[in-house]
Amino acid sequence: MPGIWWLIATMSIAGVVRGFTGFGTALIFVPIAGMFLPPAAVVGTITMTGIASTxxxxxxxxxQSDRGEVGILVLAALPLVPVGLWLMQIMDVQTVRWTVACIAAATLAALVSGWRYTARINVPGILMIGAAAGLVGGMTGLTGPVVILFYLAGQALVQSVRANTILFLAALDVVIVGNLFLSGSIETRIIWLAIVLAVPYFITTMIGQSLFDPKRERSYRFLAFALIGLSVVSGLPIWQ
Incomplete structure (x- = not known):
């Protein structure tokens, strides 16, 4: 498969980031994978690869998570995932790639700026956030940005942010994979690719988790932001 070594290297780096921050896999992998794979294959690969390590x-x-809050997010995301997958299928490949780049860049800009809010989000607000995450995740494979912003821009401790994000992304991955299989969008080669990528991803995720220390929150965020930024720039459609 063209670009297989790039995909393995990118997924390995994303695994380390995911292990110590709880997020970042899709923000790093999807822009690069879009250079070698069609959108449906990118979404299928990123979600299937992540299930074992997650x-x-x-x-x-x-x-460590707030399971009630995460449950509300997941319930809101469920009906919007098929809508996002449908949008992905009818959109032009370059349009999908630009959408991925814009969402990832906007997420990174918001995080780097240090934007924070102090108000507590009520249940309707949490439902809207979950629905948006389901739509964006199905359409681009970026399952995390909406929820990442929700948690990192709030006042929660980094330990809780990491746990809630991991739990939500695990549930959303299962939902997206199920929808892809039901629609017949998963090819055999993509299943094999996910299996191949799952090995380095699992190993590097465990390495990242062993490095996690709440006292080093600023260091984690700085490194994660730098890697996400590099991936977004590298994956821009202008390079092809």
Whole structure:
């Protein structure tokens, strides 16, 4: 497969970031993968690859997360995932790639700026955030940005942010993969690609988790932001 070594290297880097921050895999992998794979293959690969490694992170995340809040987010995302997948299928490939780049860049800009809010989000607000995450995740494979902004821009501790994000992304990955299989959008080669990528991703995710220390929150965020920015710039459609 063209670009396989780039995909392996990118997924390995994304695994380290995911392990110590709880997010970042799609923000790093999707822009690069879009250079070598069509949108449906990118979404299928990123979601299937993440399931095994996410399962390894779940025990700790389950204990530290706000499961009620995450459950509301997931319920809101469920009906919007098929809509996002449908939009992805009818959109031009270059349009999808530009959409990915814009969403990832906007997410990064908001995080780097240090934007924060102090108000507590009520249930209708949480439902809207979950619905938006489902739509964007199905359309681009970027399952995390909406929820990442929701948590990182708030006042929650980094430990809680990491746990809630891991739990939500795990549930959304399963939903997206299920919808892709039901629609017949998953090819055999994509399943094999996900299996190949899952090996380095699992290993590097465990390395990243072993490095996690709440006392080094600023260092984690700086490194994650730098890697996301590099991926977004590298994956811009202007380079092809």
């Amino acid at each position: 399962a390894a992170l779940l025990p700790r995340a389950w204990r």
